[in-house]
Amino acid sequence: MGCLIYSDPHEDGYVQGDTFPNGAWRPKDGVQRGSVADMPIYPGDPLTPGIGATKNAKRLPVKDAPTITKIPVLPISYGDAQPLLAALTGRVAPEAWRGGLGITYHVGPGAAKVHLKVKSNWEPLKPVYDVIAKIPGSSFPDEWVIRGNHHDAWVNGAEDPTSGMVAVLEEGRALGELLKAGWKPKRTIILCAWDGEEPGLLGSTEWAEEHYDDLRAHAVAYVNSDSNGRGYFGVEGSHTLEKFSNDVARDVSDPETQLSAWKRSRLHEIATAKSADQRKEIRERADLRIPALGSGSDYTAFLQHDGIASLNIGFGGEDGGGIYHSIYDDFYWYTHFSDTDFVYGRALAQTGGTAVMRLADADLLPFEFGNFADTVQTYVKELKALAEKTHDEIRERNREIEEGVFKASDDPRQPLVAPKVETVPPHLNFAPIENAAEEVTRSAAEYHKAFEEANANGGARLASASVAEVNRLLIQSERKLTNSEGLPNRPWFKHQLYAPGFYTGYAVKTVPAVREAIEQKQWKQADEAIAVVAGVLRDEAALISSAAAKLAAK
Numbered sequence: 004m005g006c007l008i009y010s011d012p013h014e015d016g017y018v019q020g021d022t023f024p025n026g027a028w029r030p031k032d033g034v035q036r037g038s039v040a041d042m043p044i045y046p047g048d049p050l051t052p053g054i055g056a057t058k059n060a061k062r063l064p065v066k067d068a069p070t071i072t073k074i075p076v077l078p079i080s081y082g083d084a085q086p087l088l089a090a091l092t093g094r095v096a097p098e099a100w101r102g103g104l105g106i107t108y109h110v111g112p113g114a115a116k117v118h119l120k121v122k123s124n125w126e127p128l129k130p131v132y133d134v135i136a137k138i139p140g141s142s143f144p145d146e147w148v149i150r151g152n153h154h155d156a157w158v159n160g161a162e163d164p165t166s167g168m169v170a171v172l173e174e175g176r177a178l179g180e181l182l183k184a185g186w187k188p189k190r191t192i193i194l195c196a197w198d199g200e201e202p203g204l205l206g207s208t209e210w211a212e213e214h215y216d217d218l219r220a221h222a223v224a225y226v227n228s229d230s231n232g233r234g235y236f237g238v239e240g241s242h243t244l245e246k247f248s249n250d251v252a253r254d255v256s257d258p259e260t261q262l263s264a265w266k267r268s269r270l271h272e273i274a275t276a277k278s279a280d281q282r283k284e285i286r287e288r289a290d291l292r293i294p295a296l297g298s299g300s301d302y303t304a305f306l307q308h309d310g311i312a313s314l315n316i317g318f319g320g321e322d323g324g325g326i327y328h329s330i331y332d333d334f335y336w337y338t339h340f341s342d343t344d345f346v347y348g349r350a351l352a353q354t355g356g357t358a359v360m361r362l363a364d365a366d367l368l369p370f371e372f373g374n375f376a377d378t379v380q381t382y383v384k385e386l387k388a389l390a391e392k393t394h395d396e397i398r399e400r401n402r403e404i405e406e407g408v409f410k411a412s413d414d415p416r417q418p419l420v421a422p423k424v425e426t427v428p429p430h431l432n433f434a435p436i437e438n439a440a441e442e443v444t445r446s447a448a449e450y451h452k453a454f455e456e457a458n459a460n461g462g463a464r465l466a467s468a469s470v471a472e473v474n475r476l477l478i479q480s481e482r483k484l485t486n487s488e489g490l491p492n493r494p495w496f497k498h499q500l501y502a503p504g505f506y507t508g509y510a511v512k513t514v515p516a517v518r519e520a521i522e523q524k525q526w527k528q529a530d531e532a533i534a535v536v537a538g539v540l541r542d543e544a545a546l547i548s549s550a551a552a553k554l555a556a557k
């Protein structure tokens with residue numbers, strides 16, 4: 004058995020735009036590389052889960068590493084995939100499975116035979132090199148602001164990762180100039196160039212595992228970028244930093260429209276909103292919502308293992324994405340089809356640099372809990388709706404089976420497997436998580452009130468000594484969203500609000516233990532997970548309340 008993966012022109016080839024060399028999109032022979040390690044279990048060195056690779060760790064034998072998949076896999080181009088797909092017979096593929104090649108897509112089986120020969124490098128150990136630079140903080144050297152991007156690439160890597168890495172280098176150069184001019188950051192700034200991101204987030208994960216205790220004690224936030232291009236500013240991450248990331252984007256100018264990066268993103272979101280309700284919210288809400296982080300770049304270990312508030316930033320959307328992870332991602336492509344005059348590279352450095360300097364120099368750290376509480380409430384509503392929908396779907400399907408709907412509408416000459424009657428699930432008890440979300444909302448209001456009072460009269464009180472104590476609590480606010488047991492089936496992932504999908508990979512599943520239990524129809528586990536997440540949220544609310552009380556104290 005083997006697995007061949009190709010990128011269909013429907014997603015990133017001629018259906019989207021002109022192909023290279025006439026345009027930016029993937030040509031017939033473009034092959035998208037990528038890791039197929041089972042990273043939703045844990046990323047990093049497959050042989051040392053949870054342990055930094057340079058520690059004297061006991062390594063798993065390769066055959067026992069759960070993240071090394073056992074089926075050989077190769078990526079191929081659509082040029083090579085087309086004859087294989089054309090040889091498939093059987094039922095016509097469902098609409099969502101059809102691509103943009105000029106053939107009828109079938110699900111198989113078919114007559115085509117493939118001779119698959121995979122040669123892998125199984126040398127057991129190979130060094131990867133992280134580059135770490137540190138500017139010690141002048142007032143709070145034990146509070147660390149971390150900024151990173153990876154430096155390894157699948158092939159040439161002009162866009163991924165160099166377009167992001169050069170911004171971090173430029174930020175480092177600018178901070179160096181400021182140091183020479185006499186400026187010193189109040190907090191410690193750590194700039195990182197990660198190695199081995201593409202094969203499995205190796206460099207960042209091993210570093211974040213190795214320094215786990217120190218990072219849990221000292222890290223304020225991690226700001227990641229990966230690739231950059233022409234277009235709209237995008238940010239994803241921790242919702243305690245949602246307002247902060249909006250504020251940074253308000254102060255960076257979009258180089259091609261001269262609007263602020265924030266305003267351009269906002270107007271773009273209105274243009275692409277899916278409903279009138281969505282447009283209304285964008286127009287009325289003070290800040291743009293930021294998506295949560297799943298996985299796929301170096302923030303993973305910081306956010307989901309160490310519990311450090313994280314942001315992922317970049318520009319893009321006006322350049323074609325058809326060269327991703329292929330040999331075509333080179334300097335020629337980048338300077339012809341992406342950020343051809345590097346103005347968005349400068350904008351990214353301005354954004355990352357502004358974020359880092361504000362985090363490093365703020366009297367009171369810019370965490371905010373109103374948007375966070377609002378997001379938690381949204382998640383709880385989504386989970387309730389998901390449970391309700393699953394419930395209704397099972398009822399409806401059972402009824403249709405009883406009515407004979409499937410048998411009557413199936414093609415007797417090409418029959419499908421008939422669905423089976425399922426037990427109608429019990430109603431879940433959402434009360435614990437709803438009450439906990441209310442506590443978060445109440446504590447967020449307390450914090451907001453204390454902040455408004457402290458910030459009055461020019462904010463003089465924000466520079467007082469008691470604010471340092473508030474900051475120490477704020478730094479722990481993301482840590483509180485983790486627990487030491489981690490998620491069911493994957494203890495490495497400790498964050499209870501954000502994780503990549505266990506079955507779906509990269510993309511985020513919010514409140515994963517609850518959401519995935521519902522999706523998998525594991526009702527008992529869903530009820531248990533609701534109680535666990537409610538506990539985590541109550542702890543978070545307690546921390547926010549004590550931060551509010553400290554901030555309010557004279």
Ligand SMILES: [Zn+2]
Nearest residue numbers: 163164229230
């Ligand atoms: Zn990358």
